[in-house]
Amino acid sequence: MKNLITTALLVLVTLVQAQTTTSPSKEIQVNFQLTAQGQPSYTVKYKNQDVILTSTLGIELKDIPALEKGFSMINSSEKAMDEPWTPVMGEYAVIQNKYNQLTLNLQQKETGRLLNIIFKVYDEGVAFRYEFPKQPNLNYFIIKEENTQFNLAGNHKTFWIPGDYDSQEYVYNETQFSDIDVSKLDMNNGIGLKTIRDNHRIQSPLMMKSANGLYLNIFEAAVVNYPVMHLNSVPAKYQLTSHLVPNAIGDKAYLQTPAVSPWRTIFVSDDARKIVASKMIFNLNEPCKIKDVSYIKPMKYVGVWWEMHVGKSTWDFAGSQNAQNAADGSLKPSGKHGATTENVKRYIDFAAKHGFDGVLVEGWNVGWEDWFGNWKEDVFDFVTPYPDFNLKAVNDYAKSKGVKMIMHHETSGSVANYERHLDRAFNLMKEYGYPAVKSGYVGRIIPRGEFHDGQTMVNHFNFVARRAADFNLMVNSHESSRPTGYSRTYPNYIAAEAARGNEFNGWSNGNPPAHETILPFTRLLGGPMDYTPGIFEIKMSYYDKTKTEQVHTTLTKQLALYVTLYSPLQMAADLPENYERYLDAFQFIKDVAVDWQDSKYLEAEPGDYLTVARKEKNGERWFLGAITDENARSSEVKLDFLTPGKKYKAIIYQDGKGADWKDNPKAYEIKTMTVTSKSKLKLNLAKGGGTAVSFEPIQ
Incomplete structure (x- = not known):
């Protein structure tokens, strides 16, 4: 009987130390729990598919014990938020900021120090950060390293660049995760200053695609008073761990409580368009602090x-x-x-x-x-x-x-x-x-x-x-x-x-x-x-x-x-x-808007193609851009983003006959047609080519 009671108590403690929350759509699920050693950990699922396997969290501090293990949960809270906001300029007139939040209040038994971990779960992904409350046992402190893990569920196709402390000006490498290796790259790339210290260190944002068609991206938001996060990869284990860029003497960040880390973000969707359309990174930043924004103009x-x-x-x-x-x-x-x-x-x-x-x-x-x-x-x-x-x-x-x-x-x-x-x-x-x-x-x-x-x-x-x-x-x-x-x-x-x-x-x-x-x-x-x-x-x-x-x-x-x-x-x-x-082609550059009230991502596949339609901020014109990689591409897009019942003059700037980025890059043709929201537009893109379209309402 005593053993049964002890077992029941252990199960109860485990349940108390674990918390689950989901996105508003319920498609994304985050599970948080403390390990047997009292170390924070989490998992992420999308439509019941594993996205992030059990991954641990923790912060190493200089000259004092780490904020990694020995924690117990002293409280947790949840809330649902819907906070739309209006950007001064952007891709949308209004940005939706809808998420479910889970806050975990932790205390380290040995030191008495407090650490909060906050999750925000959106329909397009997960964000979490470390929060260091004001407390007697932690005031000024130096971060030696942040050990945030992202254990992937498979050997994904990965778009990556080297973890260079001084430059992001690299061509993206498209390989399987298991093939990440900076030493194999041709570094005759025109970059004058390189600071690369590990052959398996790469940069975020890191875009990936799983074998079963999930799109993933690991990034960060609201980097303020903190270094940039790079990622140490273990290719054979499909594992990533955060690496903070050091200062001149090797320290990572000097902080004083109360303080927060940047948000660590994981985008996930089975539709690539939702990744590029997302404004989760902006939502995780503080609102505008400028009172008079009248001078901020496109x-x-x-x-x-x-x-x-x-x-x-x-x-x-x-x-x-x-x-x-x-x-x-x-x-x-x-x-x-x-x-x-x-x-x-x-x-x-x-x-x-x-x-x-x-x-x-x-x-x-x-x-x-x-x-x-x-x-x-x-x-x-x-x-x-x-x-x-x-x-x-x-x-x-x-x-x-x-x-x-x-x-x-x-x-x-x-x-x-x-x-x-x-x-x-x-x-x-x-x-x-x-x-x-x-x-x-x-x-x-x-x-x-x-x-x-x-x-x-x-x-x-x-x-x-x-x-x-x-x-x-x-x-x-x-x-x-x-x-x-x-x-x-x-x-x-x-x-x-x-x-x-x-x-x-x-x-x-x-x-x-x-x-x-x-x-x-x-x-x-x-x-x-x-x-x-x-x-x-x-x-x-x-x-x-x-x-x-x-x-x-x-x-x-x-x-x-x-x-x-x-x-x-x-x-x-x-x-x-x-x-x-080329004044006829130049006309599109003259016409195209640069500030928008709406954007529609019509087609998207990283490394292959992208088609976007946007409506100008203070008018009724739409503009469309479609681009492809080294392969020619044909598709048909619906124009149902146009206002129903209106006719538009579509001016189409497209690759000409025999156009090719390498051999015949300047061949183009321009044609005009009348379209409505019920029309479809055929796109024929040359190798390395693109199509640009302006849609002007016919009065």
């Missing part, structure tokens, strides 16, 4: 930028370091500088003629001659123009044409120097009426020893957005840590690069045709990307007959990217003279 722009990448001009004024000074010590012009007053006026004229909002100018300020690769601290002051760039004259001319200038701040990775000059640089922007800045972080970081993805730099990128908000300015960061939805909290953080952009096609082995079909499943889950599409002169041999580089695309795929790769800041990246030769 923009289409052109700029002095691509001409440097194709070798027509240079960022620097004086050329090489050895030839930069005249006899009197002044800068000696090389004759190839792109950011001259006259050249910029040419771009301003083009922007005004074709209705663009802004003009970006890179290379306008002194300092470009000798910084690259030298780990030099005081390179740019962000206020002093080169002798051939008249700051006032350029801005006065732009103002007379109704065009805004976009500032460029290349920090050269010298972050301490940028922060010292930041307010003066922003004051200069306000003086001349610049609404937005494109910042760059090429090179190794100063303070020396820090990484792009460490806590220090995450705090810097977020600080620049917050400080810009004080000046009513927008920020578009390049070479930053990848976004995790912070643009909900500070929507003036209008866009970022933080992935391999279009520029790599100009001077490296480029981006394969599948690249843009993967980005919406990975990088774009965290926020808008400044990919700089719109390249019409596709082969670099046009500029130099000895060059073999090219954009891995057809011309009409470049048009479709304006719809498939969301950003409220979109560049028409090619040279004005190239657009002048």
